[in-house]
Structure formats: structure tokens, C-alpha cells
Amino acid sequence: MKMNAVNASIRKKDAMALVTGKPVYTDDIAPKDCLVVKVLRSPYAHAMIKEVKIDAALKVPGIECILTYEDVPKTRFTIAGQTYPELSPYDRLILEQRVRFVGDGVAIIAGKDESSVLKAMKLIKVSYEVLEPVLDFTKAKDHKVVVHPEEDWKVLIPLGPDKNRNIVCHGTEEQGNFEEEYAKCKYVIDETYHTKANQQAMMETFRAYTYMDAYGRLNVVASTQVPFHVRKTLATALETKKSNIRVVKPRIGGGFGAKQTVVAEIYPAIVTWLTGKPAKIIYTREESQIASSPRHEMQIRVRIGADEKGKIQAMGINTLSNAGAFGDHTPTTIGLSGTKTLPIYTSNAKAYKFEYEAVYTNQMAAGAYRGYGATQGLFAVESAINELAAKMNIDPTILREKNIVKEGDFMSAYHGETANSCALDRCLEKAKEMIDWDNKYPCKDLGNGKVRSVGIAVAMQGSCINDVDVASVSIKISDDGFYNMNIGATDMGTGCDTILAQIAADCLDTDVNNIIVSGVDTDISPYDSGSYASSTTYLTGMATIKTCEELREKITAAGADMLGCKPEEAEFDGNSVINLTNHKSISLIDIANNSMCGSNHTLEACVKHTSPVSPPPYMAGAVEVEIDKETGHLDIIDYVAVVDCGTVINPNLARVQTEGGLVQGIGMALYEDVVYGKDGTCYSNSFMQYKIPSRLDVGQIRVAFESSYEPTGPFGAKSIGELVINTPSPALANAVYNATRVNVRTLPITSEKIIMGMLNK
């Protein structure tokens, strides 16, 4: 197979429509006569609703309906977008008498326009019995207040839950005898790290519109990463058959995992379901900040032991995760804090242990955010590695060189996979070279009150959920030989429509413009679990290759038939099928058009792909910062990232993914924090109070690729989307230490923490 489109920086197929502002997003295409839906939200972190008076509100002109907990189905479900049977507990109702966080839904109001709905909302009188909330996740276990006392709480695959003790899940995985080996080590580190909840803060907030079609089915147009899971979740919540629901995904204004949870779709869905009328919900930024699905806050204790030569012999991780009010994505994210950290250092260790526990609290429920638990774990583990190096008085890059996973290593802690493609050692070397580590480590005092220093971290992720995620692609040939490609993976700005077309173009020996990609429609698209877990390029890419192979055979057979020879005697070169014996040929145009006239040739293929492995992409991140020793102000001078994502399919898009992930990681490291008041109110309720980085905050970023070849991936590719958010927090913490000897173990690393650390030394 020739690589023409693959490894080329091709413009995204939708690029020009997006940059010229065409109306392609959910709110742009919603019917003008949609009912506007809004949710009245609880002002209390924990309360029982005693009464909801809606009479006055119903009299507001234009109000269509007001729903309370008494009006909704009583079947519990999860809004985590995961493959069935989900690991997340079924702990939600659409509305419930018990409200569990400030912002939890109390009533759903639908009316002809926004102002009438807001007016009605003000007229609803709710009586609450206010209850004590659980607001500190370190004290949630065995708290006298139980967040989920209900009898009908259930989980399909239990990972040690005990809801009466506020435990969502817990468990231990151990290889060898950790405590024994750790005790034998000459050098040990034992520190606890605290990562905060972060908002994905995609520019387009949560939104969806719904309508009934001519067949009496509920149609849902949603800004989602997981259309098929939306269908499943809505069917469960509405107690109807999945065949009654169709979900369509238009262009999406960013997701980063937020839209892997069915946050908003249920509200217009139930309104349309009950009234038969079209309805839409557009979350305000405030709602997207206070009632959404941020990153799980985690407290992670890391213990690492190394022998006198600096070889890591024992590693222990103990993670406590804050689920918030519901357990969406909780049992799954927590696992990654161990399985995506331990394998980097334990291929040659004698023992490791991973203990985890997640608890319910009365805060907004957490969800999926790029990195998905690995990010939290890597801040802790990479920081601990840097602290171990400091304790041993050696360069942290050298400690890593001695210990990191290398190609061919068996990774017991990574569900027993072997690192078949791994260029982490080359990534580290290249990152050191790019940042000029050897000359700059640890720091240089500039003599003007400022000090420049460098910091380092490495990371891994996965490329899908092995043996769970499923991708399929269908391609058919149309008039004059163009291809219609249907995918169930959702392009959310990442460019997967283009990337998958690039793969198909090379497999079919055609131009990428000859492939028309359609977005997701659950009635039409082949099944795909969705765009998450870094799976799209790796998994849907392989499905694309398999589909193209099958389609090529069909085209060859049709051409051979028309040429009067056997398929084995013919070959398809992308433009024509050639009879290899007599060199007669027939063009693809003729084959395509012939298939539409008196033909039995089904020139269409649809093939599925799942993977028993989830090959990790790897990277090294090195940062140079300048710190003001009096104010603690930190400027990023230079951030270099060297990434091993296997073969790079589209260098531009891979680069932009990396730069974007790094800046989100920088936001997490330095600025972003979901802050709650003493009563459980979320203070980080806007872009004024939750500051994501602006273009003045991020410094220079340089990205390089150190390719490996992943034998199970399309053209040797692995994933990239999530990996790239992981290094900034530990690398920046390391740079701060190298400049000031202050270890900041609680994110974000603010100038206040740096200065107070220096003053209190």
C-alpha cells in the first residue's frame, strides 16, 4: 500500500465551512419553533424536596409543561457513555426527590421562548428539607450521611461497592509482595498528592434538540461524543425500546470527554417524549460549570523504592477518588491512576501494589476528561519519581533512563501486554536535547530576582479499551466511482472524519477528496462505541482498513466479471480493474455505474474491529520556566513535547492535538480549580472565576514526534488525543522544585503556593 494521504497534512474536510462561520452546530440547525427547555436547580448540596408548587408558573403565557420528580419514570440509569454493561452504577433518575448537589435538577420547564421559561422558573416554589451534606471526600467513607440510601441503586458489574458506606468501588491489585520489597529498598519515597476537579471547558456548552419524526420515533440531535450510548441511556431512562430513538450528531464545538456523558440530552428528550413537540436545551456556561462532568478529584499516595543502583524495585499507589453525587465513570477512571502509571516503571521491578477507593460526596458528579484518571495518577507518580531523584541526588532524567519501559518489555501492570512499539527512551533523549537539559538543569539564577529552571515528566496512555470498544466502518461505491464512507466515530473537532478518509484513500488507491464521510446517525451509521478512550484513529482506523480490503475484493470481482475473467486473474489499482492475462481493463467509473444498472454486485462493505490489546502511546515533556522569586509568578518560556504515537497519520492534526492537550495540561497545572464554598456551592461558575489559559499564558510550545511502528494499528499508528495532557502538571512541579526547592503536591501550582513554600522553609 502506498502512503499518499496518510502522513500528509491534509486540511480537515469541514475546515472551510467552520472558518467561514457556516451554521453547522446544534443550535444553528435547531427548528425555530422548538420549545425552550431549562432546569430549575437545587440551591442546596443535600436536601429532600417536600413540595413543588408550580400553579403560578404554569400560568405564564407560553409555558408548555413543568415536570417534577413525580412526573418522571422510576428506573435508575447511568449517564456515563460506556459500553453495556456499564461499570458505572445505575444511581440516577431524571429528577429525584432527593437532591444531591448544588445544581442538581429539581424541575424541568419547557415553554415557547427563553423569557417565558425564566419567568416561570422564578414562580416555582420549592420547599426543601435541608440535610447535612458530605463535602470532604477524605471523610466521606463511613460518614453518618449516606449519599445514596435508596434501595433500587444498582451496579451491573460491581467493583467492590458499598453504597451504605458511600463507597462507589474499591479494590487492590498486587504483584509480588510490595510491603516486603519496599522495606528492603535503600531509597524510598512516600508522598501524597492531590489533584483537583477540572472542567473540560469546551467552547460549545452541552446542548441537544429533540423532535418526533413521521414514524413516531424520538429524534435527538445532540452535541455528543457517544451517539449510540445516548440512544441506550435515553431508552433506559424513558423506559422505552431503543428502536424508538434515533440520535444524530452534527458538528461539535469540542468535547474532551465532557460529552462522553449524557449530561443534557434527557431534558429535551423527556419534554418531546411527553408533549410530542420539538424541544431544545442549551446549557449556559454557568450550568456547564456547576452541573456537568469534570475531572475526578483524587488524592494519591505514592510509594517508590529503589536499590542502591537506582533501580526501582517496588512501587505502590493508593488512590482515593471523589465521585461527587453520582458514580459516572468513577470505577473506570480510578483504575487508570494505576494501570497507566505503574507500567512505565515496573517491568523490571520486584513488586507493585495498586489500591483504590472511590467515594460519593454531595458535589457535582465527576466524569470523563481527557486523560481519564491517568492524568491524576501521572502527576502523582511522575512527581514522586522526581522527588526520588532529588533524594538520591541524581538527575531525574537519568533515574528515568535507568527505569522506564523499553520496546519489548513485558508490562505486567498493563494487563500483561508487551510493549511492541515503544520509543519512550528516544522521546526522553530528544526532549532533553530540545530543551538543552544538560546545560540548564536544574536552574540558573538570572541575578534580577528571577530564576530559570527546567522540569521533566514522561507519560503513557492507551489506544482503546481492549476487548470492549468496537468500531465499524461501511463504505459503498456510488455513481462515477466516488465513495460514501459511514462511520460511527464522532468527529468533535479532532478531525477523525478526515483522518479516517486519509486511511481509506490510501487503502483504496484514490484521492482523499473522492471519499465522502458522513457524520453519525444511529439509524444509518455502523456501530461504534464512540470517540473516547483515545480509540478513534487506532480502532476505527483498523476497521477502515478491513472494510477497504473487503470492498477492494468486491470491486475486483465486479470488474473481473465485466472483463470476463476470474477475480484471481484481475487486479484493482484504484482507477481500473485490469485483467492480468490480457491487460484489458475496465474503469472504476464504469464498474460503479454498471453496479447501478441490472447488476447483482453489492459494492458495499462494512467491517467491524475490536482489539485484544490497547498499545500505549508514550511521550516526554520538558519545560523551561522563569520564576519571580519575590512574587512567585511563573512564566513558561518553552515547553517541548516529544511524542511516540506510532505512525503519524496527519502531522498537522497530531501536532495541534499535542499543543492543545499541553495547554489544557498547563491550565490544570497552574490555574484551573473547581472551588466549592462551605455550603457546597460551586464558586468556579464562569470563565471569570474559572480561568482557562489565554494565549498570553502559555509561552512557546514545540512538538516533535519519535515514531515507532505499532503492528496492531492502522499503518502502525497508535493514539494521541489523551496522552498529551499528562506531562505539564508533573513537569511544571519539577521545574518549580528545581528553581525553589519547594515541592507543590496539591494542584494548581499557584504563585501563592510557591512563595508560601519558600517563606515557610
Next chain:
Amino acid sequence: MIMEISLWLNNVFIKDNIAPDTLLLDYVRSKGCYSVKRGCETSNCGLCTVILEGKPVLSCSTLAVRANGKHVITMEGLQEEAAEVGGFLADQGSEQCGFCSPGFIMNVISMSKELKDPTLEEVKGYLAGNLCRCTGYQSQLRAVLNYLNAKKEAK
């Protein structure tokens, strides 16, 4: 109270009756200018940037009545320029999800008219009010510099 206003929206003269608390953002969207997006309620993101009397403003923080007697330009009225700037973004892959692109490009167009030969720092400063969560800004900056260079060379 309903206010009568008249304005030029993308050079088309309109007379209209609106509620006084109508935000310019909601007004132009109601007129089909869907390129104008709402990203926040606190004037922080720049997604709703339109050009009012030649200056880039936040349409979420401007009452529609303030446009009375004035010229409002959205990307619908600047398609050629948008495609030109946007082409440079597309060549970097830096439109990504695209939701912030129209507001960003409107401000780039304003900048290129207001600042002569801006330095890198001036470019970043002028565009600081345009947030983007996908790109990390680097590719946008490459695109803008390429655009400014191309404009300079064309002269």
C-alpha cells in the same frame, strides 16, 4: 416597551422593533447570522465578536439598541476575508472544533486593519480576548503570522 431601531447589518439596512434588553448577539442570530456564537455569559471568551462601527466588540455585552443608526458586520458579511484568513487556519489544522473560529477571525480581521505591522507580542495582546480550548493557540499564531506575511507580500 418595544424599541424601534434601524441599522445596517452586513450593509443591509434594517428597520426593526425589539425589546430594549435584547443583546446584540441574540439579535444578529435571530437575523440568521449564526456565525456569532455564545461561549460564556461573563464577557470572557470572544466567541461573539462582531464589528460595530469598525471596531470589534462583544455582541454579548452590547445591547442591540446601541447599534441603532450604526453598522454591524458579522462573518456573514465578510465571507471573502473569512475564507482568506480561514484558509491559513485550515492549513495548520487550527480550526479544530471551529466553534471559536468566527469570533477569532473577526478579531484577526479587525487587528489587521487597526495595527500596522504588529510585533508578535502585539498580535498576542490584541487576540488575548479570544479563548480557544482545542488548539493551545500555537497553530492559530502560526496561521495569523502566515496571513500577515502573505498580506505584506501581496502589497
Next chain:
Amino acid sequence: MAVIIHTKGDLTLFTIKNYVVVKDLEEAYVLNQKRSNVVLGGIAWLKMGERNIQNAIDLSGLGLDKIEETEEGFEIGSMVTLRELETNTALNSYFNGVIAKSTEHIVGVQFRNCATVGGSIFSRFGFSDILTCLLALDAYVELYKGGVIPLREFADMPKDNDILVKVIIKKDRREVSYLTHRRTATDIPVIACTVARVNHKWQVVLGARPSKAKLLLDKEQMLSNNPTEEEINKFIEYIKENIQFGSNMRASAEFRKHLAGVLCKRGIKEITERKGL
């Protein structure tokens, strides 16, 4: 356990019943005597709060959108935008360009094209860069009824129903430095500090404490014209003792106090070490 009746969802509603483009200041003043009526600047801040406005008062027909330079100073109409303040060359040729410096971090160009001087000064927000800056200058506000009063006085007055017509800044040869500490480049400040030297005397304004900017004059002349390190340190201790600092989401009082000292010292040094003056 108590049952609490809640009648309000925590949503903010910004509504305007009537909109009046006033013909003169008298009309504006008369309207503004009712609590439910509000003078509009830009509306960036105003619309974030819960507000049911009966009559919105628009001053944009009164020609208050100009910056006029006179022999003695600058007269800045209340409808002048922050961006105009930032880019006015004449204004920024004075006071070491601090006025531009005090605006350029405010959100972004588009925001500053909306927000007005009148809105910023009249609101007297704790986090205001502009107020922190102007308080260190010889600045006045012209109120429709109250006449011309020093900004320093106005800053501490309770909000009343007068109309802010213009801000007047007197030209003098004071030397000024404006410094802030922010968590991100375009965030509101954690602390803002203006230092000025006028006729060999020093004064400091500290804003975003997080409460309203406070002016402190070196009445006892702890600082000489070119103060020694020791004088500066004593002065900083004096500031820390005499100005209140508070805690909020952005920083603790302790950190603010620390920063106030650092920025104050830097401001003094910036002025004394300037060349060519």
C-alpha cells in the same frame, strides 16, 4: 429539621423595561433618582448581576465619548471606552504611560471596546485596575449635581444617584508606576499597586485587596526623594500595618500583604531608577 421554602432558582435575570436615550443630563438625572433606573455604561459587568431595570438611561447622545486635552489636563467623557483610554497617545504621553498599562490586561480588546470609563469609575469595583491607577493621579470626577470633586473623595463616597459626566486628570510632572499580580494574564488582579512621586513626596494606591483601592500618602515623609533600602522597608511595613487585606478565591490576605510590599518596592525603584527624567 427546618423546611426552607425557596422561591428562586439561582439564575440571573437581566431585564430592561424601557430604554431612554436621554436628550440632556437633566433628563438623565431626573430618571436616575429612582432606584429601579440605571445609567448604562458598557453593560459587561451590569448584565452579570440579577437586575430588573425599569428605565435604562443611555448617555450616548450627549457627546461624552471624547477625550479632550486642555492646557491643564485631560477631560475624559464618561462614555469613553477603556480601549480609547488605552490607545490615546496624548494621554499616555503623560504619567509614564500607566493609563495604558492599567487597561491592557482587562480581558481583551473587544471587551475594552465595550466597557466605559464612566461604568468603571462609577462602579468603584474592588478589582478595578483603572480606579487603582487614577487614584494616584491628580484626578477628579465631574458629577452633574455634585460638581467637580476629587476622585479620592468620590472613591469613598457611597453610591448615589448623581450622574458621572467626566473624569478630569490634571497634568503635572508626577512620576508613576503601575504594577499588578494576576493568576492569569487577563484575569482581574490578585493585587494592583500604583506608586507615584509628586514634588519629592510619595504615595501608593493598593487595589484588589480584594476590596476597593486605597490611597496611602507618605505624610510623614518616611521616603526621601531617592529613598534608601531601609526607608523603603520601613515604608512597606507601614503599609502592611495600615492597609487591610482580605482573602478570596484568588489569594489569601497573607499573600496579598506580601505582594503589596513587593510591588510597592518595585514601583518605587522603577521610578527612582528611570533614566532621562
